[in-house]
Amino acid sequence: MSASYYYTIERSANAEFKDRGSKFIAFAFPITNTKDFKKRLVELKEEHPKAVHHCFAYRLGTDGNNFRSSDDGEPSGTAGKPILGQIDGKELTDVAVVIVRYFGGTLLGVPGLINAYKTATSLALQTTPIIQKAIETHYHLQFDYTKMNEVMMIVKKHHCSIVKKETELFCQMEIGIPKANLELVLLKLKEIYGIEMKKTDLKS
Numbered sequence: 001m002s003a004s005y006y007y008t009i010e011r012s013a014n015a016e017f018k019d020r021g022s023k024f025i026a027f028a029f030p031i032t033n034t035k036d037f038k039k040r041l042v043e044l045k046e047e048h049p050k051a052v053h054h055c056f057a058y059r060l061g062t063d064g065n066n067f068r069s070s071d072d073g074e075p076s077g078t079a080g081k082p083i084l085g086q087i088d089g090k091e092l093t094d095v096a097v098v099i100v101r102y103f104g105g106t107l108l109g110v111p112g113l114i115n116a117y118k119t120a121t122s123l124a125l126q127t128t129p130i131i132q133k134a135i136e137t138h139y140h141l142q143f144d145y146t147k148m149n150e151v152m153m154i155v156k157k158h159h160c161s162i163v164k165k166e167t168e169l170f171c172q173m174e175i176g177i178p179k180a181n182l183e184l185v186l187l188k189l190k191e192i193y194g195i196e197m198k199k200t201d202l203k204s
Helices: 034-047 080-089 109-126 145-157 179-190
Strands: 005-009 013-019 022-030 053-060 066-070 095-102 130-134 136-144 161-166 170-178 196-200
Touching: 005 022, 013 109, 022 034, 022 109, 034 053, 034 095, 053 080, 066 080, 080 095, 080 109, 095 109, 136 145, 136 179, 145 170, 145 179, 170 179, 179 196
Parallel strands: none
Antiparallel strands: 005 130, 013 022, 022 095, 053 066, 053 095, 136 170, 136 196, 161 170
């Protein structure tokens, strides 16, 4: 993984793996924060109320510290870790995978479970394109409406992303600045009279 970019998945995908009557349905989807993940997990539990397990793993951000995995009642280490292992094996981040399991009546044992969760995750991740994105630092901007054109010129010229925008008398904007352009963009924005800037974290 290069210092200025990271890899994630372009869109949601799902795949199914069966072993001795048990069905493992893997749902892979891009996320930008833990709220995104929790909302989707609740939806999947509502969509599959008869499933015996809803195991998952996700990774967020590029510092390597924001991740979680859950076996959701399966033997320890047989579900969450294999799912996360597949995400990390492809060097992906801002990605979550939830696997819904319907029990088929036959116990698979620890090796069987590890293989099932690993395989279902791998199949789901294979069905969605992997894309490269710029690592961004997020800033909250506040400025007078008359400065909008100046701000937008800098944002567009340096390939910043607009996360949120509120345009009233006083404009508020949440932008993502590519790591490679960070110093230059901050310098240019500071040249605009009356602009307020604050670094934010969107991952929580």
